[in-house]
Amino acid sequence: MRPHLELMDRALVERVLGEAFELLEDPGVRVAPYAVELLREAGARVEDGVAHIPEWLASRALTTAPHEFHLHNREGQAVVHYGGYDVQFDPGSSCLNILDSESREARLALAADLVRMVQLAEMLPEYSAQSTAMVCNDVPQDAGDWYRLFLVLYYSAKPVVTGAFSGPSLATMLRLLTLESGGELELRRKPRAIFDVCPSPPLNWSEFASENIIELARAGVPAEIVSMPLAGAAAPITLVGSVVQHAAECLSGVVIHQTARAGSPIVWGGAPAIFDMSSGTTPMGSIETAMLNVACSQVGKHLGLPTHGYLVNSDGKLLDAQAGMESGMSTVLGGLAGINMISGAGMLDSLACHSFEKLVVDAEAIASVRRLLAGIEPRGASLATAMFAQTGLAGDFLKLKETRALFRSEQHFPSNLIERGGSGSPELWTRAHERVQELLAGYERPAIASERQDDMLAFAEEQAERHDLLRLPGIYQQRQSA
Amino acid sequence: MSDSMFSAMKQSIVDGAPETAATLAEQCVSDGVAPLDAINQGYVPGMHFVGEQFGLRKMFLPDMMASAEAMRAAMNILDPQLKRMGNSRPCAGVVILGTVKGDIHEIGKCLVGTLLTAHGFRVHDLGADVSADKFVAAIRQHNPDLIGMSALLTTTMKNQRTVVEALDKEGLRSRVKVMVGGAPVTRQWAAEIGADAYGKDAVTAVAIARALMEGTPLEVLAEPQ
Numbered sequence: 001m002r003p004h005l006e007l008m009d010r011a012l013v014e015r016v017l018g019e020a021f022e023l024l025e026d027p028g029v030r031v032a033p034y035a036v037e038l039l040r041e042a043g044a045r046v047e048d049g050v051a052h053i054p055e056w057l058a059s060r061a062l063t064t065a066p067h068e069f070h071l072h073n074r075e076g077q078a079v080v081h082y083g084g085y086d087v088q089f090d091p092g093s094s095c096l097n098i099l100d101s102e103s104r105e106a107r108l109a110l111a112a113d114l115v116r117m118v119q120l121a122e123m124l125p126e127y128s129a130q131s132t133a134m135v136c137n138d139v140p141q142d143a144g145d146w147y148r149l150f151l152v153l154y155y156s157a158k159p160v161v162t163g164a165f166s167g168p169s170l171a172t173m174l175r176l177l178t179l180e181s182g183g184e185l186e187l188r189r190k191p192r193a194i195f196d197v198c199p200s201p202p203l204n205w206s207e208f209a210s211e212n213i214i215e216l217a218r219a220g221v222p223a224e225i226v227s228m229p230l231a232g233a234a235a236p237i238t239l240v241g242s243v244v245q246h247a248a249e250c251l252s253g254v255v256i257h258q259t260a261r262a263g264s265p266i267v268w269g270g271a272p273a274i275f276d277m278s279s280g281t282t283p284m285g286s287i288e289t290a291m292l293n294v295a296c297s298q299v300g301k302h303l304g305l306p307t308h309g310y311l312v313n314s315d316g317k318l319l320d321a322q323a324g325m326e327s328g329m330s331t332v333l334g335g336l337a338g339i340n341m342i343s344g345a346g347m348l349d350s351l352a353c354h355s356f357e358k359l360v361v362d363a364e365a366i367a368s369v370r371r372l373l374a375g376i377e378p379r380g381a382s383l384a385t386a387m388f389a390q391t392g393l394a395g396d397f398l399k400l401k402e403t404r405a406l407f408r409s410e411q412h413f414p415s416n417l418i419e420r421g422g423s424g425s426p427e428l429w430t431r432a433h434e435r436v437q438e439l440l441a442g443y444e445r446p447a448i449a450s451e452r453q454d455d456m457l458a459f460a461e462e463q464a465e466r467h468d469l470l471r472l473p474g475i476y477q478q479r480q481s482a
Numbered sequence: 483m484s485d486s487m488f489s490a491m492k493q494s495i496v497d498g499a500p501e502t503a504a505t506l507a508e509q510c511v512s513d514g515v516a517p518l519d520a521i522n523q524g525y526v527p528g529m530h531f532v533g534e535q536f537g538l539r540k541m542f543l544p545d546m547m548a549s550a551e552a553m554r555a556a557m558n559i560l561d562p563q564l565k566r567m568g569n570s571r572p573c574a575g576v577v578i579l580g581t582v583k584g585d586i587h588e589i590g591k592c593l594v595g596t597l598l599t600a601h602g603f604r605v606h607d608l609g610a611d612v613s614a615d616k617f618v619a620a621i622r623q624h625n626p627d628l629i630g631m632s633a634l635l636t637t638t639m640k641n642q643r644t645v646v647e648a649l650d651k652e653g654l655r656s657r658v659k660v661m662v663g664g665a666p667v668t669r670q671w672a673a674e675i676g677a678d679a680y681g682k683d684a685v686t687a688v689a690i691a692r693a694l695m696e697g698t699p700l701e702v703l704a705e706p707q
Contacts (some may be wrong), residue, residue: 094637096666106668135637199670202585275589277542278539280543352665
């Protein structure tokens with residue numbers, strides 16, 4: 001039996017959806033001009049930039065939204081499954097700082113840091129997908145979105161969770177992906193990337209969010225709605241009230257998306273959180289934030305949609321017991337909830353800072369959760385009596401052939417990072433840092449056809465010139481030093 | 483006016499009770515009590531108490547918001563009275579606030595505005611998605627002592643730097659102190675872009691604004707990162 005976690009009974013989930021449908025009608029959803037005509041033609045009443053979406057329109061959109069789809073690796077293999085109770089993880093995305101491995105202090109992240117993070121995630125099977133993990137502060141802001149994606153595609157063969165912060169950025173990123181995939185049709189048939197699109201709480205699709213979700217639908221490239229109700233500040237204080245708002249924001253996104261192109265892949269996702277009434281911050285590592293993620297995912301699953309959440313991170317600034325506690329607990333909860341893609345690993349300081357060392361520690365938590373999700377299963381006709389028949393009360397189970405045959409599937413073996421027994425190892429940071437070094441030393445850039453690489457580099461150089469980016473940070477230094 | 487009345491005024495702020503605060507202010511006017519006495523001996527001590535309790539994690543942001551609302555209710559009665567007397571509440575400073583361009587998140591910035599107002603600052607809130615040009619124009623119009631810029635996103639916080647650069651370019655930088663805040667913002671970031679101060683939350687922002695007005699060294703307020 002695979003263990004599951006649900007925080008609401010069926011009746012409550014249906015009440016959540018009932019109120020979410022009500023919110024879509026009244027007060028409605030603020031939408032940018034980019035989406036107005038689309039929604040009006042579909043049957044919504046749009047007045048003063050607010051779309052009043054009838055339930056029938058939302059229900060229709062739900063019937064065309066796919067219940068599952070795959071992301072593909074560079075070789076075109078379907079390696080990430082959005083749908084059902086499959087659980088996958090990717091590192092957190094788009095933070096500004098990196099926890100410096102030498103000083104152990106946060107500093108602005110650079111392209112070379114993103115490259116290192118991508119190489120590390122490439123080496124860790126616990127991460128099914130990469131993310132455009134951090135803002136490269138040595139890259140002009142206008143070029144930031146496509147450049148992050150370019151670096152990930154250059155150094156990784158895994159699927160990518162990414163996002164664009166403007167309409168023009170999205171167009172450039174789609175062109176890059178088209179180039180990398182070998183054409184628009186191929187990109188649609190075997191998408192390599194999924195794009196986060198973020199409504200602003202409460203119930204507001206800004207100009208670039210509206211444009212992004214519509215253009216992604218038209219391109220047939222998967223979109224992941226990242227709704228971010230902030231309980232008590234930009235959403236109702238009650239957790240269930242915030243789940244209602246999340247549902248309304250996601251439903252409105254599904255309506256816009258499926259109206260733009262029915263059948264395009266879309267994910268019921270988010271980064272819901274509470275608002276800390278003392279610090280005024282968003283405690284992404286709090287138990288209530290994890291509960292919101294579980295509950296929001298439960299609503300998406302009720303509708304049969306693929307789901308996403310934001311967990312496996314901490315509000316602490318260091319790789320310490322708080323980071324382990326918060327990240328570990330939310331990894332377990334997200335896994336048990338069956339959230340299809342869980343973003344956030346590696347991150348500290350309420351998503352403001354990434355850490356290589358934390359990424360490897362989080363991978364251990366993810367591996368443990370995979371064991372948890374495998375559950376407890378009978379392995380033969382007898383559960384225990386047949387083994388007792390062999391050992392009697394002497395209890396020498398270590399010698400049994402069953403022990404040797406089954407211990408690898410019954411037990412998870414963590415890396416040396418996790419201390420067990422022995423006479424005392426260096427502190428966690430040192431062990432994690434050594435693991436990072438070990439993994440990076442073993443990294444080899446996945447093969448890519450030379451003509452495709454040349455095309456990507458030519459594209460990047462052409463774009464870079466437009467943005468006064470005189471070199472390609474993270475590319476040429478690496479090539480010269482290699 | 484008795485001390486018990488001042489205590490009641492203070493308590494109305496602590497309780498976050500706008501109706502009580504307004505009733506007491508009206509009574510103060512009808513009794514001919516100097517409005518400044520009511521403000522300085524009744525309501526302001528209430529706000530100070532709430533600030534202290536907030537620092538001790540005994541009161542929280544919703545309590546602060548309610549207290550600020552009660553303060554506003556009292557001032558709505560007392561301000562016109564002060565004006566009639568040819569007087570006005572001493573202004574703690576003039577502040578321009580805004581969330582920088584590209585960012586539509588206003589919660590933190592509005593909280594800062596509410597608390598600054600409750601503490602006697604005159605606040606001009608430019609809203610969200612505010613360009614550097616708008617900050618420059620507002621500075622020319624209102625001649626503030628301070629500007630406060632908020633950003634929630636890592637991708638938009640860079641526009642705080644754009645505003646500081648615009649102030650330099652327009653020759654306005656020396657006329658105003660610059661405070662920055664927002665979820666991804668840090669003290670290091672503030673230093674890097676040439677801002678004068680960083681506030682980690684709305685309450686700290688008030689303390690920093692006061693310190694900047696008084697010329698108090700900010701190290702006094704510093705907390706280890």
